[in-house]
Amino acid sequence: MKITNPSISVVINTTDRAVQLGTVLTALQQQSYPHFEVVVVVGPTKDNTLEVLEAYAGRVRVLRCPKANLSQSRNIGLLAARGDIVAFLDDDAVPSRRWLEQLAQLFGNPDLDATGGVVFFGYPTDVLPGVQYRIGTISALLEQLDVRDSWLEDLEPPGESTHWVGRMMGANMAFRREALLEVGGFDEFYVFIAEETDLVMRLVRAGKTVHAVKEAAVYHFPASSRNRVVFTYRGRWWLQTRSGVYYALKHGPRTGDSWRAVMMRCLHLTHGHWLWAGQLHRAKHIPWRQMWKIRLEDLYAFFAGLSGALFRRPQLIPQAQIAAARKISEPILPFQQEDAMLQPALDPITGSRSVLAPSVPPLRICLLSYTYPPAKYDGVGRLTNLMARGLYEAGHSVHVITHGEKERVSFYDGAYVHQIPYQLERYGAYRRFDRTFHGLNNSHAVYERVRSLVINEGIQIVDSPLWLYEGLVTEVSRLVPVVVRLVTALRQVSAIQNEHDPDTKMMGEMEQLLIEQADHWLPNTRATLEAVQKVYGLAAPEQRYTIVPYGIVPAPDAEIRPFDVGRRDPLTVLFVGRLEKRKGIQDLFAAIPQVLRQLPDTRFVIVGADNSMFDGFAGQTGMTYPTYFAHRYGEFASHVQFTGEVDDAQLQAFYQTCDVFVAPSLYESFGLVYLEAMNFAKPVIGCRAGGVPEVVEEGVTGVLVDPEAPEALAGALASLLRSPERLRALGLAGREQVLSRFSYHQMASNFADVYRRVIGEFKSTSPGDLLGDLLEG
């Protein structure tokens, strides 16, 4: 018979990790399952752990453990637990929002006695593996086989032992309380390491069902403790050997492994550390003294484990205490408060949260972007990062799915970033359309992670960029609503660049499908919307789209230098963009001499990479753009500086020091460069093309001219350069617009409003109960 709503005791064992403990307690306030209590067992701590816990008086049961012994601490928590289920969570781990909801669902099955979910290393670093644990197996000789997709993939795991069981990880494991009491809890010989494995082995031998699952995620942010110092090689590694030798000797012979295999394994455990210490020393990570310290401690640990196993009985909970624990009939102490659903998102690394207190429940949003910082990223990656940052600062939970060579989940700049690889194992019919084939497989991998995020985090909406149609498979699944950020369509670009191969056409079809299937469109300007509609022949009723302009990070006031009307020194005109026809560089070249004839002291700075090889200019003239300018307008060359591509810091400096910004693009769907100039209170000159008039307010923040009209451009430039008052007024108005309309906070707020509306209107057609699937694999 299925058990509904079991009560859960979350046991946290902690010593000297006050900051991390505060973070995990904050995270527990956001759990979607309310029927749980929190038991914190504090070891011989030397920091302000007890002060942190004072803030939770009346909500958390605090117990003390006299020794820094994790098994003993766990047993104290177990004996005090009042819930039907006891879930152990590390003090430096943060559970996913539906962690307890999933555990409750799993333990609804009366056959299940123990379970645990996946553990991700949450730091954005390549030093650690991405997935710390997922459905592992372990032998009676402590041989591990982790990260397996299926129990049937490898029926005979490699190793010396003949006896293998499902492995659990202490950072994320849960048990039926009665089952734990029945086997006597944890063996206190284990100070740390292998205590959970020993327990599982005993549970299995007692006929209990242990079944780990792929989901029920916990993000682990390992913190330093007296046992180890993170990101260094300092630690009490000998405890691993002591535990390992003890474990192998206790379980190996009992489960049919030969004494020879057991002893060899014990020697290997010791020898492994011996070799490791040598490797560290050779790589100059540790001095020779530390190497020999590790080795000698290891020898001691070998004999300690050996004598413990041969001459001591397991240090389990005494029967009298177990009997007393069974008599406890008090209800659990509720942990969550009424405002649990209003809690803003949490930064699991620093423990900080948004300063804005939401008045309505914050959203749980998934953003897609093929590239994303801190790895190499493109324009979409940069925008997605700003969206994530703005949404997080408004209190929303954000998960970003991006491509990566290996699976990894880390917290970066306000969002959990899920790097996912994809296998080319589906959609074989499209194999000959290389980009389409890759795109579909990537979109499917994205869907699978979205599904996982719905299970773990209760994600409510997915936001997909237009290019690469990453959200397509999720749209078709109807699992959650999907909105699409519209930008210049691939079909527009391929027409400009004269690309008509079948693969590009197919990509265009995918893009059209993505738009058609989307629950809502989010163009950055009306011009973008109209262009996409035209190129794909789509109708757009008003309720189908919302125009959300992009935003940028406002520069600090101290860095802003509005034009000084009293200045008399030569003025500087700045151009930023790729040197190519679409950006209007040829028109600017034609305008420069006309300006210099009227204002000979003017200086032009042209920032951006030369793209003459790709827009056909080099083919026609045999020259790059800078060479062409020098050749064609040699007498003015000394007034024009070509910088090439520059880094962000240099670009900011150019914006800061220029007097006028010009970008006569023939088409821009939005025109982020104008905003960047306006951010530094600079007047801008652009063309009446694409979305530019929606960004630059003519006569207020800048001047607009017709595209491909160099004379008009020169006239506008000269006129503006002659008018110091206008330079100042337009610049200050631009800065004001950035702060009021185009900040990333405003952008995020606009996106959030749309998301909330779309979520309210969405009706899922996804079959079945996702959480119900958990037990099935």
Place this chain on the structure above:
Amino acid sequence: MTLKRFLTADTVLQDIEFELVQGAISRDDIGRSIRLLKKHQSRLREAYFNPAERMDRETLVARQFQLNDMLFTLLQEMAADARATRLELRKFGEMTLSGLPAERAEAEQRMLADMWLTSELDPYLEGWPPQDLEEAMLGEKLLPQLVLQPSRIPLIGTLLNRLRIALHKVAIFYVTRLAEQQVRINASYGSWIERLVRHSHEQQEKIRILSEQVATLQAHLETLHTETGVS
């Protein structure tokens, strides 16, 4: 026979839905079966390790065989599932290859008229090349791999492993040269057999045409014979 498969937006949607359904199937039955197996195995362990009812070895072996049988059944079910999936895939592929329903064809062909996949479905070459020949023609199937059981002897194990790897590499160097030569020979064999199969097919086609011509001529002769009365 050359068939064209038009790739359209509808086809893509069908493909995506198909892949989504495949994912759902694999999560259901197999996971449940595994759970049942685990439960059974746990009971067996409990019975065996419980000192009160210490199970004798024969009973244990009998139960273990029973468990093995269950595992085999599960594997069999999985294999049947996999076969069914392959058949589904094949059917799906053939359906799309055999053209589209008439009412949809026009609209979809208009959408992507220049985008198609071709598939040679020559009945004589269906199933060509045979799997063993295909493997023999692939270089990586024949090239020897370094297969070493690492020594687990503490302290000197690493040294022994290095020595053995070096010796194996020398052997592999010479065997690789032979294998590469054999792969070339196999590829040549494969190519000639393929030509022969094609040639045989063409011959049979010619024989069929000639037989038809002979039959026509015979009919014509009989007509002439009837008309002229000359035998």
